[in-house]
Amino acid sequence: MTDAVFRETTAEPRTQAVPLSHLSLELGHLYMEDFEAGPEHLRRHFAQVRPWADAARAAAADRTGGKRPRISTCFLIDDYFTRFSSPAELVPLLLAEADRAGLAVDYLARESGCAVAGKVPVAEAVAGRLVEEPPPGSYGLRPPAAQTGWLANGERSPVARAPQAMREAAVWQPPKETASRRHSVFLDVELWSDAPDGQRTWSCPFLAAVWQLARLGLLRTEGEAVLEPQPHTADGFPEDWDELPPLLRLNPRADPFAAYRTCSVVPNRFLPVEHAVRVILDQTEVDPEALGQAARRSAGEKVAVPDSVADRVSYVFYAGP
Amino acid sequence: MGPAKTAPRVVLACGEVRTSLLPALQALDSRAAAQLLGLRADERVLLSERPNLYGRSPDTLTGVDCPLPSANGARVRVVGTVAARAALTEGRLLQASAYFMVPATGPDHRRPWGHYLVRPGVVEPLGKLPHEAVAEGVLNGGRHGDLDVGLIADGLHTRLLRHPLLDHRPPLRSRPTRLRWVALPAEPGAGPSIERFTLAEDELRTVRLRVPEGTPGEGLAGLCDDLALHDWLLTTVVRILDGIRLGAGAGAAGAPPARQRPRQRPGAGEELPAVVRALRPAVDHLLHLWMPRARVTQELAPLWDALEERPGFTRQWQTLVQRIRDQLTLHAIPSPHRETDMGP
Numbered sequence A: 001m002t003d004a005v006f007r008e009t010t011a012e013p014r015t016q017a018v019p020l021s022h023l024s025l026e027l028g029h030l031y032m033e034d035f036e037a038g039p040e041h042l043r044r045h046f047a048q049v050r051p052w053a054d055a056a057r058a059a060a061a062d063r064t065g066g067k068r069p070r071i072s073t074c075f076l077i078d079d080y081f082t083r084f085s086s087p088a089e090l091v092p093l094l095l096a097e098a099d100r101a102g103l104a105v106d107y108l109a110r111e112s113g114c115a116v117a118g119k120v121p122v123a124e125a126v127a128g129r130l131v132e133e134p135p136p137g138s139y140g141l142r143p144p145a146a147q148t149g150w151l152a153n154g155e156r157s158p159v160a161r162a163p164q165a166m167r168e169a170a171v172w173q174p175p176k177e178t179a180s181r182r183h184s185v186f187l188d189v190e191l192w193s194d195a196p197d198g199q200r201t202w203s204c205p206f207l208a209a210v211w212q213l214a215r216l217g218l219l220r221t222e223g224e225a226v227l228e229p230q231p232h233t234a235d236g237f238p239e240d241w242d243e244l245p246p247l248l249r250l251n252p253r254a255d256p257f258a259a260y261r262t263c264s265v266v267p268n269r270f271l272p273v274e275h276a277v278r279v280i281l282d283q284t285e286v287d288p289e290a291l292g293q294a295a296r297r298s299a300g301e302k303v304a305v306p307d308s309v310a311d312r313v314s315y316v317f318y319a320g321p
Numbered sequence B: 001m002g003p004a005k006t007a008p009r010v011v012l013a014c015g016e017v018r019t020s021l022l023p024a025l026q027a028l029d030s031r032a033a034a035q036l037l038g039l040r041a042d043e044r045v046l047l048s049e050r051p052n053l054y055g056r057s058p059d060t061l062t063g064v065d066c067p068l069p070s071a072n073g074a075r076v077r078v079v080g081t082v083a084a085r086a087a088l089t090e091g092r093l094l095q096a097s098a099y100f101m102v103p104a105t106g107p108d109h110r111r112p113w114g115h116y117l118v119r120p121g122v123v124e125p126l127g128k129l130p131h132e133a134v135a136e137g138v139l140n141g142g143r144h145g146d147l148d149v150g151l152i153a154d155g156l157h158t159r160l161l162r163h164p165l166l167d168h169r170p171p172l173r174s175r176p177t178r179l180r181w182v183a184l185p186a187e188p189g190a191g192p193s194i195e196r197f198t199l200a201e202d203e204l205r206t207v208r209l210r211v212p213e214g215t216p217g218e219g220l221a222g223l224c225d226d227l228a229l230h231d232w233l234l235t236t237v238v239r240i241l242d243g244i245r246l247g248a249g250a251g252a253a254g255a256p257p258a259r260q261r262p263r264q265r266p267g268a269g270e271e272l273p274a275v276v277r278a279l280r281p282a283v284d285h286l287l288h289l290w291m292p293r294a295r296v297t298q299e300l301a302p303l304w305d306a307l308e309e310r311p312g313f314t315r316q317w318q319t320l321v322q323r324i325r326d327q328l329t330l331h332a333i334p335s336p337h338r339e340t341d342m343g344p
Helices: A031-035 A039-064 A087-100 A122-129 A162-167 A203-213 A270-282 A288-300 B031-037 B111-115 B131-140 B149-161 B217-242 B272-286 B303-309 B315-331 B333-339
Strands: A021-030 A071-077 A107-110 A150-152 A189-190 A192-194 A200-202 A248-249 A259-267 A313-318 B010-021 B046-048 B052-058 B058-069 B076-089 B093-103 B123-127 B177-185 B192-198 B204-211
Touching: A021 A039, A021 A203, A021 B333, A031 A087, A039 A071, A039 A313, A071 A087, A107 B149, A122 A203, A150 A270, A162 B123, A189 A270, A192 A259, A203 A259, A203 B123, A270 A313, A313 B272, B010 B131, B010 B149, B010 B217, B031 B046, B031 B052, B031 B076, B046 B217, B052 B123, B058 B111, B058 B123, B058 B131, B058 B149, B058 B177, B076 B217, B093 B123, B093 B149, B093 B217, B123 B149, B131 B177, B131 B204, B149 B177, B192 B303, B204 B217, B217 B272, B217 B303, B272 B315
Parallel strands: A021 A071, A021 A259, A071 A107, A259 A313, B177 B204
Antiparallel strands: A107 A248, A150 A189, A192 A200, B010 B093, B010 B177, B046 B052, B052 B076, B058 B076, B076 B093, B076 B123, B192 B204
16 A cells, blocks of 8 residues: 555545635625615625624734735625526626625625535435544543434433323422533534425535534545535526535636635524534534645644634624624 | 654553455455545545555554553553554555554543543553563453453454445455564664564464564554564465365365355366365465565564565465466366375
8 A cells, every 4th residue: 555656546545635825804795685674784784794804814924923914705695595686687786785884795696506516415425424522431432412403512412201201290400501511501503404305405504513623624525525605607696596606706806715714794693503513513524634634734834723623714794683 | 843842752552453355346446445445535645556555444443441461460550542444455455553652651530531532542551560471461461440442453354344345245255363562672773673473373473573662553563463474374375275185186175265256257167176166266366466565664674584485485385386386287187197206
């Protein structure tokens, strides 16, 4: 295997590298109802985002030690949970309102691309990489409390079985956060739900976690990068969401989409979702070679990147609807 | 590598391998092997055709937070992940292997889980690691509740055996073996060495290695998979020959038949002597599997030399193969001649 004379490509792992910026700055993550609320709603959103986006840029410049930081901006539109209008109508409106606030959207993504990008079942692949946090006392058995489709940040309350419940009338046992400091903030996240016909719907936090991994350049399928940005060559935007590439590069001179770190500026109603995202990221084993590539590249340009994937993600939650 | 740059040196690597015959009448071809070993939708199965057919699954991780076994009763708590993977050789021999590495020291409290997930296959001690005592403890088997790497290998093995590709009609009877191994640091400047290879009862083998600092755990697991595979072959073929009353005529008690009769040619099968019936599956399914060091890294390949010297793995294998061939040749001679030749 270490023989340099003879090689077999199918026998060697290979992982495609992706270009990386210093920061991926998300200018919004909006649902169809936000668009339904009209252009004024978008205008207020971008006006609120602007100062925080400037602050995030300044902080990124600080970390690169004087060099020009590579920063790309992105915007995520939900077309997964509800479908509304068309790209031809919405995208120009969105870009105009961002521009009015002095913001430029480099990359536009569709949320359904985080579920399935082209033919790649991205969400399912990430679900296969979850490694549950072991509670103390785990010595090699699979966690007995595993609940399919749910992920917690600790041990759930024990479920009293019927005979026991009759004997000791419902003595409640608290759940326990594994990484708690004295007191627990226990969170149990629903990752997906299955319809009676077997159709799986991924939850918003789970797709948001996939979105973070995409922005960190850590998603791979069989070693190949997924959710690669497609250039925007057409004049306008299509009538159907499905005809819009999952990830579109609007600005041909933009810095790379993926980055060492991410920052998202979102209204504070996203707080519970993003807490769940952190719980998911903290228990997702990403491709080790993709991690290694980011680590080597950042070390090469002397930029500190946290080891832990969840720690590469940051937020600004602004007050607002 | 980012995560490894500030890590304290690894002073112990441990693992356990399950080796068994794939319970299927026919060996799996490469495509079927890739299906069997595809433990993750988004990661390729590594497939190799030289010097033999071989497939290896991606690694899967199991989180642990528990004490390590130790010979002196010290209870060292560790937190981290154990890596496990499966391999299939020539579509016939299935191995499930789990391993972990332990650095000399670790933080005094448990870190957020994301810290451990970027160090796959590493468990970190809370405090200092008495590595010699722990190595001894691992080989002897721990108490209930201690980290059980064999349990993780077992879990993966069981998971694979449930695969719908398998018809559970093995062509011969055999038993799975377990090989448990530890690797401790070698003296500075010294190369890798096998300190001890023990055949214990209950199909358990233990191996104690000394390796230079920085030897990757994956390479060690690969070496031990290779040792386990060849030890399983010896064990299994010895047992097949052991169960046969050589020189007995047709119909005498042979090796216990496999649950399912071996593949037989229509018409000819029923007349085969017991010895031939017992030996034929070995020829069909096992004899071509011997290939020590096929996938052992260059640094660790010399470790085989010690086992070739004493007890002489390949020497024993060649003797066994020769015996099987001699028996089959004898039985190819029409029996009246054979009886006369074998007279006192």
